[in-house]
Amino acid sequence: MKKLIVLIALCLSSQVFSQTDEDVLKQIYKTALVEGKSYSWLETLSIDIGGRLSGSLNAERAVDWGKAELDSLGLDKVWLQPVMVPKWVRGAKEFAYIKAGSGVTTNVNICALGGSVATNPLGVTASVVEVKNFEELEALGEAGVKGKIVFYNRPMQADLINTFSAYGGCVDQRYMGAVEAAKYGAAGVIVRSMTLNIDDLPHAGSMTYEDLPVSKRIPSAAISTKDANLLSTMLKLDTSLQFYFKQNCKQLADVKSYNVIGEITGSQFPNEYIIVGGHLDSWDLGDGSHDDGAGIVQSMEVLRLFKTLKIKPKHSIRVVMFMNEENGLRGATEYAKEAKAKGEKHVVSLESDAGGFTPRGFSFDCTEASFNKILGWKPLFEPYLIHYFIQGGAGADVRPLKTDSNITAGLRPDSQRYFDHHHAANDTFDAVNKRELELGAASMAALVYLFDTHGI
Amino acid sequence: MKKLIVLIALCLSSQVFSQTDEDVLKQIYKTALVEGKSYSWLETLSIDIGGRLSGSLNAERAVDWGKAELDSLGLDKVWLQPVMVPKWVRGAKEFAYIKAGSGVTTNVNICALGGSVATNPLGVTASVVEVKNFEELEALGEAGVKGKIVFYNRPMQADLINTFSAYGGCVDQRYMGAVEAAKYGAAGVIVRSMTLNIDDLPHAGSMTYEDLPVSKRIPSAAISTKDANLLSTMLKLDTSLQFYFKQNCKQLADVKSYNVIGEITGSQFPNEYIIVGGHLDSWDLGDGSHDDGAGIVQSMEVLRLFKTLKIKPKHSIRVVMFMNEENGLRGATEYAKEAKAKGEKHVVSLESDAGGFTPRGFSFDCTEASFNKILGWKPLFEPYLIHYFIQGGAGADVRPLKTDSNITAGLRPDSQRYFDHHHAANDTFDAVNKRELELGAASMAALVYLFDTHGI
Known part of the structure; x- marks a missing residue:
């Protein structure tokens, strides 16, 4: 009888959420593929702005664009975090x-x-x-x-x-x-x-x-x-x-720039953060579509998907557009420094900085216990052909946030074409496939949803 | 003591082969990636010949080219199998x-x-x-x-x-x-x-x-x-x-064309065949690089890898370049008809006809027992990020060869970009990535090697 009551209680509790993880993931992927915004965002960032080396006019324009787009999403907070960056010119x-x-x-x-x-x-x-x-x-x-x-x-x-x-x-x-x-x-x-x-x-x-x-x-x-x-x-x-x-080429004096940050404040743990990010700067030869325009628009899309699907996270979810990953990591350093000073607990920090190609999985820098928990979610990802979950390094921008107990993670897209374009004149918008980009964004949103719902 | 003898016998027997499956697969992938021929073959087929609709002059040229290339590989047999094909002109x-x-x-x-x-x-x-x-x-x-x-x-x-x-x-x-x-x-x-x-x-x-x-x-x-x-x-x-x-456009009278076939004759089971293939014809708007130039050159590469690595198969291994998959399936029909008439036992027929993209796995039309045996090989493919093994349809060209007891199979590449190019003017050589193509060829060779070594 006791078992029956527990069973009924479990059924009722699952009805409270009214949706299973499978259903939510299905909605996330469907929305990203059918009415996603990542690709059109990338078109603007790549074609209208272009390559955006730290300290350049284009980097400034990218900051303004990023903030304006986040402002339009109806997030709880959007702000610029100032940071001095190197300015090297070709x-x-x-x-x-x-x-x-x-x-x-x-x-x-x-x-x-x-x-x-x-x-x-x-x-x-x-x-x-x-x-x-x-x-x-x-x-x-x-x-x-x-x-x-x-x-x-x-x-x-x-x-x-x-x-x-x-x-x-x-x-x-x-x-x-x-x-x-x-x-x-x-x-x-x-x-x-x-x-x-x-x-x-x-x-x-x-x-x-x-x-x-x-x-x-x-x-x-x-x-x-x-x-x-x-x-x-x-x-x-x-x-x-x-x-x-x-x-x-010449190294000039440092100039002021910004990380661009947006947040959906958590309903239960507002001072615990799950962040998604990429880097807003790029090299100057191409337009930085894969490195790392893709990571920027996928991270923006994660928060947009949460808003569109009316998923109210328990933890605060942030998108962070890091400045100056390519030649200084100043944005990431500044972000981590301020987070530490303010006592902001970053439970999960997920970066996309390996190109906008078909997602294959994720790498996690985390404890064995966390990794085992994550492995339990693998079946949820299999319908989306995501099979690759490994313990390994996350992106450079989230590395400064690593502690003994938290998780840093990286999206792992298919890597075969990445270095055809990396830092070269052909890292351009036409080299990005819409669906591959969108699947990456959906996979990140799915992972963030699972972390938010089930903890680390 | 008896156990010890068995153990020693096992060690000796594995020394007879001198290479484990892992080692052979490593050699196959390495050779395909470091000194592969599939990409340069595709360049010739796509750029020098181009789109090759059944019955066209280009299809004839592709037949001549295919035979000449197979002749150069030092196979045991190379021949043309005549078949009448429809000739529709735009x-x-x-x-x-x-x-x-x-x-x-x-x-x-x-x-x-x-x-x-x-x-x-x-x-x-x-x-x-x-x-x-x-x-x-x-x-x-x-x-x-x-x-x-x-x-x-x-x-x-x-x-x-x-x-x-x-x-x-x-x-x-x-x-x-x-x-x-x-x-x-x-x-x-x-x-x-x-x-x-x-x-x-x-x-x-x-x-x-x-x-x-x-x-x-x-x-x-x-x-x-x-x-x-x-x-x-x-x-x-x-x-x-x-x-x-x-x-x-106009439908003309049928014309004579050919399947192009090459064979390494098996050392133990010469009348049991494992075939790999794709279709040599294509639509006429592009140059048919993904559909199905990729499948053609990957199949050729399987036999070249066997020759280069001096793998002497137990079964006869054939490459079959099927003619007229797109608008008639005459080549596949003829091939299956003749195989039946001659009593050639086709144990495995593997087709690549889903584009030259990063391979994700294979689909198998086979018995439950065979599929379970194949699933046992999954760990061998994981280092190559091949995770996707399903029971499902194989390619159109190998379907006529299906019996109750044999296996037909299809390479399953990443599908996201395929229909961007399928049958259109942009199905062209520049849309194929060298490494993605080569990984597909290596995966096919690896699977053929395992079937040949361990049976179905």
Whole structure:
């Protein structure tokens, strides 16, 4: 009899919610696919605004646009969080060529890496030494490197199924290449673009000089993979060939910018936060549609879906458009600092920053107990062909929010096409598929709903 | 002691094979991704040959190309299997406009459906009646339909996650629309294109007149989704508007064509066949890269991978390039007929005909016992992010080979982008991603390897 009462009580309690998790997820996916807004938002952000490097006029316009759109959603709060960001400018288009011993020159496609110094105004001409890694560089030493251009040419590994693993295995060349080569007196650095495609596009991205004095900083640029292959082949035939490149990029003083934040205040736990976000800044060569316009509009869509479906969350749900992920992470740092100062408890922080491709699942940085609980939700996602739940790193913007007890998480879309576009001139709106983008937004909303309903 | 002997025997036996299934799959995926040939094959088939409608010169060229490429692989046998195929030709580009009551005309994008008759040489002008399905058509009856153009405008359902389900729910309009409308004396048929995109591209595809006498056959065309929306909106404002279209397509006499077949003869069961295939013909508007150039080159790659990795199969492994899937299925019918006549036992027939997108899994038409055995292989595929194993229909070309005891199967790639390109002018090489295509080929090779090694 007691069991029966419990059973009836359970039935009644489930009637109070009146909808099962399955039903809510179905509504979320249906609404995102049939009357979603993420794609038209992305069209505006990508086409009307475009590439939005931190500190640029376009980044300012993106902030204004983001706030205006959030204002229109009827959220409980929308605000701008000020943050000082670096302002690096590319300047005039870079120019580079290979000069063979015969004197014949072949133009190649390069772009200055973000944060790099300019060459001198007339450009740098030097012979080239090709290396695959820092060990080879060290073995060459000052005798082999001084006065030369170091050409880092270790390709991304094509047999890794997750292309982010292939990226992770190569990006040290781009980020640390200049500081390592400068140790041996190199005149400059050329880095093979971080892509698996063999094409003509140089891929930008950040690099560092660490604490190198300004006088020791050497210019650093990415070269397209096709031209990297060409340079490597020509070097094998003629080690005395010369490489010329000119770039007039510049690091200016920091400028004021903003994170854009919107909130639906929780009905039961208003001071406990589940946040969804992406980064509003992008590189400047394309329009930043995949990196990370997609994450921005998907995060906005999560809150819009909650409003449209009249889901009243127990926790406060925030969308955070982080500023300056690409070359400083200042927005994320500032957001985490203020959250800590105010004692805001961030229970779950979910980022989308891996492109607007078909979602395959999520990665979670969390306790074993939380992960096991999350694994229990896998069947709810299977109708949407979401199968991939792993413990692993979340996005860079939510990492500063990690504590021992909370969860940071990342949407994991299909990664095959991501590095075809990453930081390059073809990261543009036409490379985003409407349904793939919408499925990602729906998957994020579904996960947020489950966290809000069932806790962590 | 007995247990120890068994254990040693097991170790020795596994050493005889010298490689575990995991190792072989790793080699298959690595070879496909690092030194695959499928993408460069597709480039030739798509760019150098192009769209290859059954009976066309391009289809002939594709047959010659396919045979030459198979000849170069060092297979045990390569041959052409003759088959008579229909030859339908589009003729001059179609032309259509909406004429408002005011007399103002608006051009719209249409294409004749495959198998349709021409309009009369001056075109058809008639008023339009819009229906969503055959029930609405029947309700209108002859009084509402006679002399008019029937406009089928039921859209694909966007909230279905698998876009093939959405296609399946609509394609009756295209295939049966003319024969149904002719019953009530319609002057012609315009069908909303089978795509979830709202764009300007009409999507071709086959239609039937069943046993309708030639004199009763009415012309049938697809209209782009954007123009379907326009026509529907204009009709709401002005039911008396006129629609004009002109097409001069034609059904000619059947011509001789071929299936292209290559074989690695099995070492233990030479008269038991595992086949992989796709269809060599395509529609004519694009170059047929996804439908089904991808399936062709992936199937070729399966046999090339076996040769490259020196895997000597126990069963005979065949690649079959089926002719005329799109508008007749003559190649598949002939292949199955001859296989039956010769008593060739087809244990597994695997088709790739759903585009060259990231593979998600396979569908199997097989016994429960076989399916359970296959499910046991799922962990082998997880490192390659293949999670989706279902019982369901295989491709059209392998269906005629189905028996009670054998297996037909289909590769299941991600379906989100497929109908953006399906049968339209943008089914072109640039819409195929190299790695996605290669992962599909590797997945097919892996499955074939497991069937060959472990049986069904």
